[in-house]
Amino acid sequence: MFIRIVKMSFHEKHIPKFLENFDVMKEKIRGAEGNRFLELYQDKNNPCIFFTYSFWETEQDLENYRTSALFDEVWTFTKKLFNGKPEAWSVDKVVSLP
Incomplete structure (x- = not known):
């Protein structure tokens, strides 16, 4: 499993x-295949900045979502609202404390 931050x-x-x-x-x-977690965050100092934080079972699951009709619908709507270029990272969890 890995984490995607956008x-x-x-x-x-x-x-x-x-x-x-x-x-x-x-x-x-x-509900997308392989998605195990999804959260949305808003920056405390700049309310125009948001982050999505999601867990995916495999990189292929994320890629399947990114080539799906659902992603096309979401991204087509969302990208028209941007005031800057989005950034994305795929990361592995190294340490997690309970």
């Missing part, structure tokens, strides 16, 4: 649209 920056006026769409799509994203 940083997105939005025009302030588009934040409500993004949050509304995320609320509609979050269960579908979480």
Whole structure:
């Protein structure tokens, strides 16, 4: 299992649209094959910056999601709201404390 972190920056006026769409799509994203966890975070100092944090069973599961009709629907809507280029990282958990 690995973790995917995506940083997105939005025009302030588009934040409500993004949050509304995320609320509609979050269960579908979480239900994607291989997805085991999904959270959305908002930066404390810059409310225009959001992060998604998701756990995937395999890299192929993430790639299958990224080439799915669901991802196309989510990303086509979301990318129109950006005020900067998104960034993404795939990382392995090294240490986790209970």
